Amino acid sequence: MLTPGPISDAGWNAAAYQGLELIKSKLGAETALVQTTSPADFEDSMRDFASRGFNLIFAHGFEFTDAALSVAKQFPDTYFVVSSGSATSHNVASVTFKVDQAAYVEGVLAGGISKTGVVGAIGGIELPSIRLTFEGFRRGFLSVQPKGRMLISYTGNFNDVGAAKEAALAQISQGADVLVHNADAAGLGVFEAASDKHVFALGTFTNQNEVAPDVVIASAVTSTPDAFLRIATEVKNHQFHPGMLEFGMEDGMVKVVMNPKLESRIPAAAIERARQAEREFPSATTAPTPTNH
Incomplete structure (x- = not known):
């Protein structure tokens, strides 16, 4: 390998x-x-x-x-x-x-909890697969907050934790209160920024809920x-x-895993909306068409 x-x-x-x-x-x-x-x-x-x-x-x-x-x-x-x-x-x-499917569900969840209407995404190198993941997240978020705004930053590196943290802090300073990443090792910097500024974050590829249990509300798991x-x-x-x-x-090869330690801090309606989005996938080949809730 x-x-x-x-x-x-x-x-x-x-x-x-x-x-x-x-x-x-x-x-x-x-x-x-x-x-x-x-x-x-x-x-x-x-x-x-x-x-x-x-x-x-x-x-x-x-x-x-x-x-x-x-x-x-x-x-x-x-x-x-x-x-x-x-x-x-x-x-x-x-x-x-198809991580974009789980990212869509995460976006729906973010739409249900963001108070500012601004979310952020930090990627490593701008690859087609990462753009697709962020597009899934954006669609999910806008299905709940049609007037919301999504900030996207690429560090150009999958291993620079510091660069990812700085990018995340910059997005937080612009109002982002929920962050998602697709940055491999550098994603740990996104969690650090979220923890420092007390905003929520979302994990990618593995169950990262325990990596930063106080800020990661859910993970898109493959x-x-x-x-x-x-x-x-x-x-x-x-x-x-x-x-x-x-x-x-x-x-069953892609799913969203909620962090049970933080579920009590998330509106029940936001969780149910995300679960409903997840249930729409078994018969779908692409992310469901966004509808305003």
């Missing part, structure tokens, strides 16, 4: 590492992990793994797509799986979690470990078919 950042981020990379560990324990697989520090490492790391005989290589990030397509041509018997990837080939798959185990099992059983693989709320 290749990750673009540290597995200690309590989010994006941590979820992938949990998947790798699950594959190791459930399938008895030999596993290896490398954190890439720059795009120059992408192809070399993939080529190293493939030449060592690994059957399956996870590249955990949209930015690995081109490198995977290139290296895969040299190792036709090795499968490459790119998280949030944008292309496929006969031995390259892209796996996408079942990344289960999805990775499913893929690895299919590869082991020679049943894997590369393609654009999608997991969402409809198959």
